[in-house]
Amino acid sequence: MMKFRFRRQGTDPQREKIKQELFAFNKTVEHGFPHQPSALAYDPKLQFMAIGTKSGAIKIYGAPGVEFTGLHKDTTAVTQIHFLSGQGRLLSLLDDNTIHLWELVGGNPKEVGGVRREGVVSLQEVNSYNLPGRPGIESCSATRVTVLLLLKSCDLLCIGTEGGGAYFLEVPRLSLKDNQTLLQDEISQSLPDEYRCGKALGPVESLQEHPQQAGKILIGYSRGLVVLWDLSTRHADQLFLGKQQLESLVWERSGNLFVSSHNDGGYSVWAVTSDQSCNPLPVSSTIPYGPFPCKAINKILWRTTQSGSPLLLYSGGMPRATYGDRHCLTIQQDKDHITLDFTSRVIDFFTVHSVEQEKEFDDPSALVVLLEEELVVIDLQTPGWPSLPTPYLAPLHSSAITCSCHISNVPPKLWERLINAGKAQQGRQHAHRVGGSLHEDGTVRFWDASGVALTPLYKLSTANVFHTDCDPSDSQDLNDDPDMQQEEEWPPFKKVGCFDPYSDDPRLGIQKISLCKYSNKLVVAGTAGQVIVFGLSDERSDHLLDVSVMDLLQDREGFTWKGHDRLDLRLKPPPFPPGFQPLVLVQCMPPASVTAVALHAEWNLIAFGTSHGFGLFDYHRRNAVLARCTLHPNDSLAMEGPLSRVKSLKKSLRQSFRRIRKSRVSGKKRAISTPTSKVQEANAALAEHEDVAPVQRRIEPRSADDSLSGVVRCLCFADTFLRDGTHHGPTLWAGTNSGSVYAYALEVPGAGSGRMCERGGVNEAGMCVEAVLGKEIQLMHRAPVVSISVLDGQGKPLPDPYEASQDLASAPDMTNAHSVLIASEEQLKVFSLPKVSAKTKFKLTAHEGCRVRKVALVIFSSATQEDYNEHTLVCLTNLGDMHLFNMPGLRPQVRYDCIRKEDISGIASCVFTKTGQGFYLVSPSEYERFSLSAKVITEPLCSVLLDRLLDCKPTNSSAVKKYKLHTSLPRLSEDRERTSGSTM
Amino acid sequence: MSRPQSRIGIKLHQHVIEVKSKFEAEYRRFALKRNSHGGFQEFYHLLQSLHLIPGVEVLLGYADIHGDLLPINNDDNFHKAVSSANPLLRIIITKKEDEPEVFGTNSLQRRKKGLGLTGLRTATIGSTHSRHKPSLLIGQPQDFRQISSIIDVDILPESHRRVRLHKHGTHKPLGFYIRDGVSVRVTPQGVEKVPGVFISRLVRGGLAETTGLLGVNDEILEVNGIDVVGKSLDQVTDMMVANSHNLIVTVKPSNQRNNVTHRVTKSSGSVGSAGSSGSARDSPSPAAQSNPITASNSIAEGDSEDEEDDCDLIMENDSLLTHQVINSNLRDSHDLRPLPQSISLPNSMAASMISNHNGNSEESLREDGNIISL
Secondary structure, eight states: OGGGGSOOOOOOHHHHHHHHHHEEEEEEEEEEOOSSEEEEEEETTTTEEEEEETTSEEEEEOSTTOEEEEEOSSOOOEEEEEEETTTTEEEEEETTSEEEEEEEEEOOOEEETTEEEOOOEEEEEEEEEEOOOOTTOOOGGGGOEEEEEEOTTSSEEEEEETTSOEEEEETTTTEEOGGGOBOHHHHHHTSOHHHHTTOOOOSEEEEEEOSSSTTEEEEEETTSEEEEEETTTTEEEEEEEOOSOEEEEEEOTTSSEEEEEETTSOEEEEEOOTTOSEEOSOSEEEOTTOSSOBOOEEEEEEEEETTEEEEEEEEEOOBHHHHTTOEEEEEEETTEEEEEEESSOEEEEEEEOOOOTTOSOOOOOEEEEEESSOEEEEESSSTTOOEEOOSSOOOTTSSOEEEEEEOOSOOHHHHHHHHHHHHHTBTBOOOOSBEEEEETTSEEEEEEOSSSSOEEEEEEEOGGGEEOSSOHHHHHOTTSOTHHHHOOSSSOEEEOOOOOOOOSOGGGOEEEEEEETTTTEEEEEETTSEEEEEEEESSOBOOOOEEEEEESSTTOOSOOOOSOOOOEEOSSOOOBOSEEEEEEEEEEESOOOOOEEEEETTTTEEEEEOSSEEEEEETTTTEEEEEEEOOOTTOOGGGSOTTOOHHHHHHHHHHHHHHHHHHHHHHHHHHHSOOOHHHHHHHHHHHHHHHSOSOEEEEOOOOTTOTTTTOEEEEEEEEEOSSOSSOOEEEEEEEETTSEEEEEEEEOTTSSSTTOOSSOOGGGTTOOOEEEEEEEEEOTTOOOEEEEEEEOTTSOBOOOTTTTTTTSSOOOOOSSOOEEEEEESSEEEEEETTTTEEEEEEEHHHHHSOOEEEEEEEEEEOSSSTTOEEEEEEEEETTSEEEEEETTTOOEEEEEEOSOTTOHHHHHTOEEOTTSEEEEEEETTEEEEEEEESSOOOOEEOOEEOSSEEOOOTTSOSOOEEOOSEEOOOEEOOOHHHHHHHHO | OOHHHHHHHHHSOOSEEEEEEEETTEEEEEEEETTTOOOHHHHHHHHHHHTTOTTOOEEEEEEOTTOOEEEEOSHHHHHHHHHHOSSEEEEEEEETTTOSOOOOSSOHHHHHHHHHHHTTSOOOTTOSSGGGOHHHHTOOGGGGOOOEEEEOTTTSOTTOEEEEEEOTTOOSOOOEEEEEEEEEEEETTEEEEEEEEEEEEEOTTSHHHHHOSOOTTOEEEEETTEEOTTOOHHHHHHHHHHTTTEEEEEEEOSOGGGOOOOOGGGGGOOSSOTTSOSTTTTOSOTTTOOOTTTTOOHHHHHHHHHHHHHOOEEEEOGGGOHHHHHHHHHSOSSOOSOOOTTOOOOHHHHHHOEESSOOSSHHHHHHHTTOEEO
16 A cells, blocks of 8 residues: 555656667776786787786776776686787686686677667687696695796697696697696606705796797796706706796797896896706806895896897895885896886786897887886886886876866867876876866876776876975975985886875865866865865966965854864965966865865856855955855764764773673672682673674664764855746855755856856956855755755756856756755755745655765767757665656656675765766776766777687677787767867 | 534534634623634734734634634634634633643643633643643643554554654654564465564664554564565665654564454545544544544555655745745744644744745645744
8 A cells, every 4th residue: 555655657668768768877998097906918919918907807908998808707816817919819817726718709780779889899708727636636736827838829828837747738729738748757857866855846937938949948946947848859958957946037039048037136047058958057147136135036027139238127136124115126238227116016017029030139119017006118218218108007096086077078278278288297197188086195187088098188286385294396296206315326216107195195185176167267175174276377377376264163162173284385386387277275264174165167156165164255356255154053073073083982981881880790790609700701701792782773863963964065056046036146055964955145246137247347346246045945854965956947957157158058948937956865856946845856765775875967868869868867876876867857767786885985986977977986096987878888899900710709690700910999989078079 | 623613614604703802811702704804914903902902922712612722823724713613703812922832733632621621711720820831731742742653454464563653843762773684484385584674672762662563573574665675774774764754664563462453443434544543633542533534544644744754944034035024023923823743843943933834725734834934
């Protein structure tokens, strides 16, 4: 009986069809740097690079925009990847000792949302192999794979194991060649007795194929022995009796020399001469960072150059005591010696060099180093070995991302100026367009989010305005670290990379951002209550920054702020470089973190809110218009600041009292029963145990004096009807954590009356902006207000400032009554204006048991009908699912599972674009891009031209495709953002 | 409960009604034309002038045929008062500061007794200084507010119980905790264990405990009509909190012995179950008096409650709405309408706010308690 109250509308087939044309959920592409990379591989023929991660993902990167992703069935770390050069296949070794063969497979054309898409090449697993344990050997670790070597011919895979055996697999069938297997005993027999001395050779540490003579491989054992093994004759050509524990081997191009690196931090060069079969001593042996004990050299590369001396590259080997904790890679050639000092662990590295057999030298052109947190590319052809900016895999998280926002349809002019400003920053990090990510170190980075690869455009640092403990100029430039001065000549460290997890001052962290793309005004608000208005300028400038302080407490008494101080200004800020330059700084008092910000560039107003209240500031006339305290009188917690420990103290006090009480009870019992301490203990334990009840949830309505009730959650400017139904004018809306909404009518000189005023004419110089409280709404359910937006007479959201006045968007309908959408954590509700009465609502929490986390008004275009679109409310809940509602009826349309509900940071980081795409952080370093629209999708649609005959997957058609050796650029599906952006 | 009576009043059609008004110790008697009387404001001014108390802020009340003292503070209840006079309309005028809240709609029996004894004066037995103890006389609404009800008995399986908890206005916590657990279901395939949500604890003195309708280990099946199967504990928690103003939980009590068996109310023959006494306020035996209005079934009731719990408080600024201020000054600043039973505003709040749109229709009357302008 109750149920039919909540029964949904019956399904209307026509509506269902429209829905299908409008909505489709796809996770399209991941932007940023793979989280926890664990393996690296390079295919010089196809110029593909593959990165494996600890979660079992494999990502292949080609030209910018070409990306393929594969995910192993098990989330086991990928320990090694090997390309079958030129074939578009790769082998991966997982931590669970399985070997997998992956293939780029061409897909069939498919229909998505009624639109035909051409076949997409995707990465698919086609085969896997698990090395069986050897009968007779109990220890399963004996067959644990330590190294893989794929022969150049790509038909044989050599496997080195923990037990010291070498196995051989046929590729791509992945079948074991039993007769080829080489066990350690076979080698030991031919060893001189004094070397053998009864000890095992240890696991196989390295397998390297002879660069010139096919069928010969070097096998290096952990104990130090290196064997040159002839596969065809199954005979050890030569033995190299190394004494030091082996880490890695590398051939010199000619095959006359090879180099071994060892765990004492040294490397040895061995000559391969055919006259002797047993070679006890290396040609030379060096410990570069000796003489004190050094850490192992994990990997070494030896590259010959045309210019003469070979280039030596190795990771590790640092003096254990002094620099043992550094993550280093050394490049050495003749007297040139540089120790690249990274901020995170070196996973693997390779050089890009000529591989053609005809060439005499390697002539490496670049070094690619995969670090735990970023990818660094070093130019090996330019003296000084500078680092190169990468076109993708930019570390989004070089400082922790605190907030992100997406701006679509960026006017080309702003775009261009941003790029220019970004270019001026060359040499450092540079950042790009549509996405803006905000960082803990006080920088705003602009990224081009129009394509598959998120490329940096421009980076804006707010730190230079403030005086921090370390000189801000240092913190700006990551290349000259203060450490530099202490460092001696040796080792010649060079800081490389931009991953910098340590913020100089947490107060610099940026919390909110708002950009007006037409007037190029940017508002950035941070952790210490700072709100900065920026203007874009192409010239260097040394103007003075206007500073105002606004007290949001409004003389409320009885509160003391125990949090951090506000940021001090630099007395003499350096001249501001071209780009966004700060114009006005407003500092909130108390300096709590800014929780909401709004910008209306047409009215020259900014609004900002903290946990104490909100303020309105006219940045054109440089005066504060309004400050309003939203604190509830009982709310003392808000005053404690972020470092407060009051709550935990209260809790721990309560617990300790409880414990005392418990022990008293047990004490009494002791007096009656056996007075042994053991009983007391048992009782106490029992009492403790009772405390640990199963998970319980208290059912209580939200009350007015919940902590932090005054936090301002959202702010919004709108030109609408607040006073009466006939006169519209500027308004400001603010919503708080306790379900209060404040609406102010603004008196903006020039605005509302024909919108004549652009930047405030001379005749209005004396006039000030005024704000009068119009309405106060207290939502009965007191849930935090997540978003407020005003809808015009047609139920469409109002256009952005300037959009209507500059004819960039259709003017809002001012003839019919407006309404306001207030989305709280529990309900979505549309109220009519000016008389605020509820029109429609949807009680999401009451129905679904989930809470609203993010909402956005999105315009969905039909995939088939050219000019059909609908305004839709997209709502992300705490369970990570997306609910779509039509506007203004608030009828549920579709629901998609999007983010795991445990992924709290993912849900918190989600942003929506205006056309139905979105981003969220899948890891600290990666944005997942998703699309809710059937039409607007940005995803990689790549094709690869290979010289292999592609065995189509048996499920596919039997048509065989011929590919040429080439990597093509990605084709983007229709990306409206991009196209309309460039027509403006 | 006065609605059916007012209908009777309409039938007893007369042209003139007799009015007897009392202010302190003074009486005035006069007549009103039944058809040509004006609105409440007019009547208010008339009484002020008759009693020679212009400018004194007063409250008006009238005695209906049951002897209930009911307030007159808007056009609607004024018309009701006039129409219910047969033929005498007794008006009691009190100074506003004397007795702020003597009216109530819920205390049919008790008020009858009290009023009957004292001839409409609000004194109880043995009260010499009665005037300043209004709470003793009729009693504040919260003294006899309905806090819970068992509803939909006729449509639920006997082993289930649907309980409505009324939270509005009370300061008592709901006072219960829920936990995850395992529920045993009997299916054609045999006994099946499925996860369920259970009440884990009742807070002493909380609303849930005082009703006696919920108990520890009761399995929660539905929250306000939504099945909780497949929902996590957190989801169920959120659903309950979101509905806390009007929480309806369907439980399978762990103790099945106290289950309500079907009541006799089927004899009433009305569509809805009279046992679900939403609008029958708290008359002790609502089931017995099934009249067409109170026998609204629980769905309609739920919806109206829906409206109520949703009514957000909207305050408007005077300076923006000057025309309304004049209007509202004339009105008594005390909110004397019969508040919807489930809503009570703190006195201080009521005093500082004036009803914005005093009910023009039955619909908005329900909302009146919540939409308030400054």
